[in-house]
Amino acid sequence: MFEQLVGKLPVGIGIVDESFNVVYLNDFFLDRLPHELRKNYKETPVTDLFHGQGKFLKRRLKSVFVLQHPSFSYWEQRPHIFPFKSSRPITGEETQMYQNMEILPVKDKVTGQRYACIFLQDVTAQASYFRAQQKLSEALKKEHEAQRKLIRKLDTAQSQLIQAEKMASTGQLAAGIAHEINNPIGFVNANLNTLGQYASHLISICDGVYSHIENFNDELNEQIEALYQSNHYELLKEDITELIEESTDGLTRVKDIVENLKNFSLENSEGVQTVDICTVCNQLITLISAQYSTPQYKFDCELEKVEVMGNPGPLKQALMNVMINAAQAIDTKGVIKLSVQESGDRVIIKILDSGCGIPAQHLKRVFEPFFTTKPEGQGQGLGLSVAYTAIEQHQGKISISSKEAKGTVVEISIPKQPSHSKVNSPESVIEPSDIVQEEV
Template identity: 30%
Template sequence: MTTTKDKLKERVKELTCLYEVTSIIVNSDYDQLDASLEAIVYCLKRAWQFENVTEAYLKVNEYQVQTDDFKHNMVTLISKIKVFNKIEGEVIVGYPPNQYTHDDFLVEEQTLLNNVALDIGNLIERKQIRDSEAITRRKMERTDRLHILGEITAGIAHELNTPLANILGFSELLTDKVTDQETVRDLKKIMDSAIFSREIVKKLMFFACEMPQEMKTVKLIPIVTGVIKLLGPSLRNKKIKLVSTFENERIELRGDTVQLTQVLFNLIMNAIYYSPENGIITVKVLETDGFVLLKIADHGKGIPAELEDKVFEPFFTTKPIGEGSGLGLSVVHGIITSHKGSIEHTKNTPKGTIFTVNFPKQ
């Protein structure tokens, strides 16, 4: 490049590229970033001195785009893409190696590439912030919804306790007075139904954190192994292999033994139900500073995206009618909340679900 006209032409191309990249980023759809990043690499192709042979490549996080004829053996300029001050990718512009050398690049082109890499990093940062805010908002909405459901459920449970106790008590009195066996059988059916209803009320009170607890320091691993042993027949019926990993056999936390058993029973039983025959379930117990993590993973169909926020709601179930009351996970959520812990579910790889329970030790 020898003439002022040529130099001016290159500066115009560079400024045009920066303007186009900025416009692409401002108008980006965060849910379709591939299209925006592809548009950026083609802007770069047009901005270089020998644009007819210029090719570009961009990789950041899970995104990877390039112009049609890009080859990794080209003579290249490279600029790293930083996201929150951590290198997460790179953007590369290259010339054919048999025709050009590094001396054919302009100093200004490296500056342009660095600026574009900076803009891309800022774009990815904004997307991650937006995604994080969306996740936090969904969690808060779910927590609020479950809190309201808990208050309603507690009220319903308290209101039902008295009439159920009356039904059960008077049925028992009548059983003692009646001699007709058919009437006694009918009264037994009434009592059985009342007892069943009382168990439902008890589960509702677990969800609403209304059940009394016997909190003490307990060893967690014996509880886990006890539940696994109890569920042995169910595992064998579906030929499921359960793999358990304990980071420390002496892990302790403060909790109610019966309620912790109920949490483990429900989560593992759920994993068994949704696992295919000859499947694998993994149970891991890990320790971090001040917390105990419990991870239960299956390889079932997983939780559909549209149902992810409903799994802890009472009476919600994807099981056929008669196979589940929809109270298992809501009870689990209530118990964990009353232990000042948290529970979340994530997708397993290649398929299935991982439930992660986080208990404070004290």
């Protein structure tokens, strides 16, 4: 009766021996295994049953067996340990399961055999609620910020609106503290490199001592063996290098993001100058992908450098606004492709996304100031208007082709060398008759 109860519990329960072979799985696990494995799962290594996360599971199980302490993994750290689906009880909708996992050490009182018991809890509903609350909180913050800015900016000139949009998109605060962030990143990175070298030397010393253990007397031999086992030397040796490498990689990614944000956000007072479009696009992809990780980003350019004469601030802002719109148009999964080509004395920039597209009735209004289809508080309707003005100041053209539920292509064409100093004039007026749009 107890075994039936455990088998029917709405949580996953699995038992693994010290060889990482599966001894028992309850119905929660069995129902989610392929049919051909359900009857013959016993004595099968857990890494074979769930090979996708085999390395992670083996590390956690080894830690439990060696240290004889529980191990926990929560969905915020690793959302999908096992490749399971979670079904909504009413709608039947299936989504990837968010999971909390706990591994406990257990011991057979009769045989003395040690096991690890895996408890797996489906927390998809809680995770969805938590994320919904996060989105709601962010939406409320954006709405409050938007209202505060609108009250201050309604009777300002268009140049002030452009600067306000830049502040909202790139984050002046982040640009201002980038230098302060880089200082601790620098010494932490140096310390990690030194720590890696120290760890390598210590491991070499320990391995050298162990290789000569047979030359010591029996008492000293036993003491050294006990010292290695009590401090779990093999586990430390296996994990320490990988942990240092993972920390170094993460620190490098943080450094790259901060550096790109600083370079992208800095205002330049020199006016018209040479702008490398390829560098700007690479910086832009780094920044946007850090904030919007759902789409897959691709940069297509056969040339190493594509230069134009222009004002870098407005050009960067225009491209960023278009890229943010593309990222926000993709809800769950999709692709954003940014390409740069030279065509005679002009540069063609295309931004393609596989998002929700633009309805035909809205296509002719997308460049109008304050026009937005986003919920109230989630957008001011200035992004494409600001982009159009910046491109027009550089004597360029911007066109949009879109089909609802299929995607959107934004094409920007700017001359490499403007014919006069119009790029210095931030007060250019948007003329609706000048807007070029196409519907696919």
